[in-house]
Amino acid sequence: MKQRTDNYEKGLELLNKLHGGQAGEQLVNNLKDVCPDFVDMTVEWAMQGIMARPGLDLLTREFLLIASCTTLGHAVPQLKAHIDAALKLGATKQQVVEVILQMTFYAGGAAVSNALAYTKEVFQTHAQ
Amino acid sequence: MKQRTDNYEKGLELLNKLHGGQAGEQLVNNLKDVCPDFVDMTVEWAMQGIMARPGLDLLTREFLLIASCTTLGHAVPQLKAHIDAALKLGATKQQVVEVILQMTFYAGGAAVSNALAYTKEVFQTHAQ
Amino acid sequence: MKQRTDNYEKGLELLNKLHGGQAGEQLVNNLKDVCPDFVDMTVEWAMQGIMARPGLDLLTREFLLIASCTTLGHAVPQLKAHIDAALKLGATKQQVVEVILQMTFYAGGAAVSNALAYTKEVFQTHAQ
Amino acid sequence: MKQRTDNYEKGLELLNKLHGGQAGEQLVNNLKDVCPDFVDMTVEWAMQGIMARPGLDLLTREFLLIASCTTLGHAVPQLKAHIDAALKLGATKQQVVEVILQMTFYAGGAAVSNALAYTKEVFQTHAQ
Amino acid sequence: MKQRTDNYEKGLELLNKLHGGQAGEQLVNNLKDVCPDFVDMTVEWAMQGIMARPGLDLLTREFLLIASCTTLGHAVPQLKAHIDAALKLGATKQQVVEVILQMTFYAGGAAVSNALAYTKEVFQTHAQ
Amino acid sequence: MKQRTDNYEKGLELLNKLHGGQAGEQLVNNLKDVCPDFVDMTVEWAMQGIMARPGLDLLTREFLLIASCTTLGHAVPQLKAHIDAALKLGATKQQVVEVILQMTFYAGGAAVSNALAYTKEVFQTHAQ
Numbered sequence: 001m002k003q004r005t006d007n008y009e010k011g012l013e014l015l016n017k018l019h020g021g022q023a024g025e026q027l028v029n030n031l032k033d034v035c036p037d038f039v040d041m042t043v044e045w046a047m048q049g050i051m052a053r054p055g056l057d058l059l060t061r062e063f064l065l066i067a068s069c070t071t072l073g074h075a076v077p078q079l080k081a082h083i084d085a086a087l088k089l090g091a092t093k094q095q096v097v098e099v100i101l102q103m104t105f106y107a108g109g110a111a112v113s114n115a116l117a118y119t120k121e122v123f124q125t126h127a128q
Numbered sequence: 129m130k131q132r133t134d135n136y137e138k139g140l141e142l143l144n145k146l147h148g149g150q151a152g153e154q155l156v157n158n159l160k161d162v163c164p165d166f167v168d169m170t171v172e173w174a175m176q177g178i179m180a181r182p183g184l185d186l187l188t189r190e191f192l193l194i195a196s197c198t199t200l201g202h203a204v205p206q207l208k209a210h211i212d213a214a215l216k217l218g219a220t221k222q223q224v225v226e227v228i229l230q231m232t233f234y235a236g237g238a239a240v241s242n243a244l245a246y247t248k249e250v251f252q253t254h255a256q
Numbered sequence: 257m258k259q260r261t262d263n264y265e266k267g268l269e270l271l272n273k274l275h276g277g278q279a280g281e282q283l284v285n286n287l288k289d290v291c292p293d294f295v296d297m298t299v300e301w302a303m304q305g306i307m308a309r310p311g312l313d314l315l316t317r318e319f320l321l322i323a324s325c326t327t328l329g330h331a332v333p334q335l336k337a338h339i340d341a342a343l344k345l346g347a348t349k350q351q352v353v354e355v356i357l358q359m360t361f362y363a364g365g366a367a368v369s370n371a372l373a374y375t376k377e378v379f380q381t382h383a384q
Numbered sequence: 385m386k387q388r389t390d391n392y393e394k395g396l397e398l399l400n401k402l403h404g405g406q407a408g409e410q411l412v413n414n415l416k417d418v419c420p421d422f423v424d425m426t427v428e429w430a431m432q433g434i435m436a437r438p439g440l441d442l443l444t445r446e447f448l449l450i451a452s453c454t455t456l457g458h459a460v461p462q463l464k465a466h467i468d469a470a471l472k473l474g475a476t477k478q479q480v481v482e483v484i485l486q487m488t489f490y491a492g493g494a495a496v497s498n499a500l501a502y503t504k505e506v507f508q509t510h511a512q
Numbered sequence: 513m514k515q516r517t518d519n520y521e522k523g524l525e526l527l528n529k530l531h532g533g534q535a536g537e538q539l540v541n542n543l544k545d546v547c548p549d550f551v552d553m554t555v556e557w558a559m560q561g562i563m564a565r566p567g568l569d570l571l572t573r574e575f576l577l578i579a580s581c582t583t584l585g586h587a588v589p590q591l592k593a594h595i596d597a598a599l600k601l602g603a604t605k606q607q608v609v610e611v612i613l614q615m616t617f618y619a620g621g622a623a624v625s626n627a628l629a630y631t632k633e634v635f636q637t638h639a640q
Numbered sequence: 641m642k643q644r645t646d647n648y649e650k651g652l653e654l655l656n657k658l659h660g661g662q663a664g665e666q667l668v669n670n671l672k673d674v675c676p677d678f679v680d681m682t683v684e685w686a687m688q689g690i691m692a693r694p695g696l697d698l699l700t701r702e703f704l705l706i707a708s709c710t711t712l713g714h715a716v717p718q719l720k721a722h723i724d725a726a727l728k729l730g731a732t733k734q735q736v737v738e739v740i741l742q743m744t745f746y747a748g749g750a751a752v753s754n755a756l757a758y759t760k761e762v763f764q765t766h767a768q
Contacts (some may be wrong), residue, residue, distance in 0.1 A: 073458035074713035201586035330585035457714035
């Protein structure tokens with residue numbers, strides 16, 4: 001995995017587009033000395049292998065990841081990173097709130113309540 | 129909750145639009161004698177209270193529910209019902225598959241693999 | 257663990273009291289040749305070690321286990337066994353339904369909907 | 385949902401009775417500017433729609449929510465709020481501990497261990 | 513992903529070694545018409561990208577997957593496939609049972625109880 | 641459970657061997673005044689009842705617990721305690737990382753990413 005492939009370069013470009021700011025860099029920095037291969041997996045698999053696929057636009061994909069992180073409950077840094085990415089891609093704050101609210105009958109109200117509290121933190125870093 | 133409100137009538141209309149076929153009716157029939165109030169909660173809260181809100185279109189909401197059910201892993205009848213509803217609302221089979229595939233790095237490959245197997249079952253009941 | 261202790265005898269008595277019928281025996285029979293030690297753990301730890309503790313009555317404990325199984329989503333044979341045990345201990349069907357309904361805002365509506373469907377199956381084996 | 389209904393007023397009264405102190409207010413304040421509708425859903429659905437139903441007393445309902453939050457593992461602010469509410473309703477500390485301990489064989493020992501650590505934090509704010 | 517890479521060929525060889533029998537083929541067949549790309553992801557990422565890495569032997573990796581599937585609770589076809597693969601790699605039935613039993617205090621006894629019941633089914637297809 | 645049995649003494653010895661340092665003591669201290677019986681259950685059941693069983697070596701058992709905690713997502717203090725115990729038992733840092741990486745396709749990449757971040761914290765307390 002060490003020789004940089006074309007997939008890696010394209011995946012990295014997408015990672016920077018979506019998570020170029022604080023949240024994404026923090027994720028990568030946290031992991032690069034404990035397990036640099038996992039950064040590669042994120043870039044090649046999660047970004048270029050899945051996120052970059054045709055068939056759904058990037059913002060819909062970010063909404064789906066917000067839904068999944070809200071449902072998992074414990075994926076807090078990822079939830080914040082994907083809320084941030086959705087806003088960067090042009091989502092309104094109201095749309096992000098609706099995505100999380102939609103989880104109420106599935107992930108449960110406790111998961112939604114906590115996700116909304118994290119959402120508030122991310123919103124404070126975005127003017128809009 | 130027993131007097132039928134306007135919210136109830138509108139919610140029921142939406143339930144029939146989304147789940148009018150086999151899957152939705154089955155859910156309601158399964159529950160109506162063990163707990164009719166839960167059918168009311170589904171109609172008034174999940175349908176009229178959440179699903180009918182402005183801010184996101186119905187198909188995006190169905191995609192989010194497919195993402196959540198895939199992540200939960202055990203919400204099998206609901207996963208099938210929402211795949212069915214997404215197709216009824218005009219989603220292509222490829223879009224539904226992409227929604228589930230997007231969960232690979234969050235819900236994990238086992239959850240995605242099982243969700244795709246259930247997807248196949250629902251697809252067989254839709255011509256397209 | 258092989259010499260039968262006093263704890264084991266008392267735990268087995270409690271297991272028979274709570275799950276003496278079909279559901280409990282089935283659980284034990286399923287496991288006794290693949291892992292008899294797990295049956296012992298169930299008897300000594302789950303029954304005599306936890307269930308038999310003072311401080312809460314048996315029916316409240318069964319309600320708590322129904323709540324936990326509903327929340328887990330995948331603990332289906334256990335959910336059925338504890339609904340059956342609650343009814344044996346004198347719970348009304350309405351109380352069991354209320355316990356599960358109480359989970360709606362925490363375990364989510366999908367988990368509650370599925371738990372109610374399993375509840376219906378157990379209710380059909382109880383006259384009341 | 386914006387016109388205050390009778391359900392809303394009764395639900396708010398119950399919310400204040402159960403969570404009138406620090407934990408409950410904090411939950412509401414966290415959410416009221418990011419999503420005021422979710423506060424309404426909590427008041428009208430979780431409080432007046434479920435918690436206020438007949439068939440189980442309020443303390444049993446709080447115990448069930450403690451069981452569910454312990455099982456979820458990630459619902460930490462909610463776990464603390466419901467432990468606080470149970471004590472306000474007259475539960476002894478020993479009863480709360482028993483409720484959590486009862487989860488050992490279902491939610492697992494790690495979830496119970498963490499829940500007991502949070503319990504300790506809440507207990508320190510109650511004299512008894 | 514459609515041109516077959518060297519990674520794909522090596523990953524497929526490993527998939528056949530581990531899951532050559534009924535369980536593995538069934539998984540692949542279930543998915544190949546609904547989403548052939550997911551089969552490729554399984555081969556290239558899960559097999560060649562992770563399973564084939566140095567640092568842990570294949571049997572330890574299978575034990576870890578059995579642990580994870582037991583903890584997830586809903587990953588039933590995967591649990592069976594990995595129990596089957598562990599036995600093919602030379603694990604004794606007692607070792608597989610110990611792996612699952614080790615989960616009792618983490619995944620909980622209900623998850624362990626169900627996993628042991630599935631284990632029994634797989635054991636019946638292996639002479640030993 | 642209050643009279644100290646031979647099982648208790650042996651279990652305590654094992655607890656000290658595995659978690660003698662900061663993480664283990666902290667777990668015990670957190671719980672001993674809120675629920676001393678849970679410390680006993682940990683010592684007698686989790687340690688002497690499961691961990692000390694024959695059939696798998698201690699390090700393999702620690703790896704399985706790391707896998708389970710990574711999959712649960714919310715069992716953070718336990719994840720750290722078991723990474724620490726694995727290193728004490730002679731595991732290399734690379735082995736611990738491989739155990740967590742093996743979870744990518746099952747627990748999902750978000751759970752793995754967070755587990756690796758916690759791993760880094762524990763590694764900083766071990767020279768190697």
